[in-house]
Amino acid sequence: MIKHKPLYQAMQQAVSQTLENMAFTEVLTHFDPDYAIPEAELAWTSLLITDPVQGEIRLAMSKSLLEKLTATIYTLEPEEISPAQSKDILNELLNTIAGLFMTALLEDDQTYAIGLPQIGEGPLPEPEENAIVWKLMTADEDPLQLVAVGTSLVSLNESAQ
Amino acid sequence: MKRIIIADDSATARMFIRRCLEIIGLGEVEYVEVEHGKEALAAAKEKLPDILLTDLNMPVMDGETLLKWVKASPKLCELPVIIITSAGNPAKEAHLLKLGARQVINKPVSPPVMMKALQDFLDN
Numbered sequence: 001m002i003k004h005k006p007l008y009q010a011m012q013q014a015v016s017q018t019l020e021n022m023a024f025t026e027v028l029t030h031f032d033p034d035y036a037i038p039e040a041e042l043a044w045t046s047l048l049i050t051d052p053v054q055g056e057i058r059l060a061m062s063k064s065l066l067e068k069l070t071a072t073i074y075t076l077e078p079e080e081i082s083p084a085q086s087k088d089i090l091n092e093l094l095n096t097i098a099g100l101f102m103t104a105l106l107e108d109d110q111t112y113a114i115g116l117p118q119i120g121e122g123p124l125p126e127p128e129e130n131a132i133v134w135k136l137m138t139a140d141e142d143p144l145q146l147v148a149v150g151t152s153l154v155s156l157n158e159s160a161q
Numbered sequence: 162m163k164r165i166i167i168a169d170d171s172a173t174a175r176m177f178i179r180r181c182l183e184i185i186g187l188g189e190v191e192y193v194e195v196e197h198g199k200e201a202l203a204a205a206k207e208k209l210p211d212i213l214l215t216d217l218n219m220p221v222m223d224g225e226t227l228l229k230w231v232k233a234s235p236k237l238c239e240l241p242v243i244i245i246t247s248a249g250n251p252a253k254e255a256h257l258l259k260l261g262a263r264q265v266i267n268k269p270v271s272p273p274v275m276m277k278a279l280q281d282f283l284d285n
Binding site for chain 2: 017018021022073074084085088089091092095096098099100102103106108109110111112113114115116
């Protein structure tokens with residue numbers, strides 16, 4: 001796994017902008033780069049980038065963070081939250097993050113296409129060799145993680161430098 | 162009473178858009194929320210709305226196809242369409258404006274951005 005600056009910064013900025021705007025939540029780099037969200041606590045979704053590069057972006061977070069974000073966004077008590085609302089929020093967060101991320105990476109005259117987010121089941125897939133991983137957390141130290149995979153998507157990092 | 166159609170496959174996005182509209186003064190409005198372009202088209206044909214806000218990336222019928230249908234329809238062609246998308250950049254915006262979109266707004270939406278985009282509508 002590699003960590004490049006332009007791609008890395010573009011994603012961190014996209015996540016920060018999305019969570020601050022939608023849920024008034026500050027996002028920081030996780031203090032433990034090796035931290036992994038336990039499978040029993042994991043909620044994740046993924047989305048394909050289809051044009052002009054091909055790849056996939058995954059967003060994972062702890063179920064407790066997803067519950068907090070859902071409660072904040074919908075102005076609900078935790079016991080009032082439905083699983084459908086949580087899943088929809090996870091998908092919409094990724095949808096928004098992916099759009100901001102691609103806009104930051106591509107030239108202004110380059111259009112792009114992204115697919116629809118799909119909720120993941122079970123453990124997060126093992127990242128491929130050239131995957132880029134972002135280990136983040138909120139100011140309350142709730143963990144979230146993003147993964148970008150796909151050779152042509154990851155290679156945008158080189159053209160952005 | 163004004164009628165506004167919001168098309169987005171995400172209930173969260175629709176709630177967000179509606180909340181922004183209410184904050185900028187569009188509380189007393191008949192809101193019609195739909196999940197994709199085909200439903201939006203049906204709702205618009207059933208009763209002409211004052212404005213249509215739509216996402217781009219939706220199942221069944223996406224926002225760009227919806228925009229083309231609206232602009233090709235003699236009954237709906239004057240309907241202002243505002244695109245709210247996570248997949249927007251200057252190139253896409255220019256393309257959508259050329260197709261007839263009134264405005265293109267990037268997600269995440271906020272009341273100030275919505276206010277600016279709907280200024281003409283609010284003035285009227």
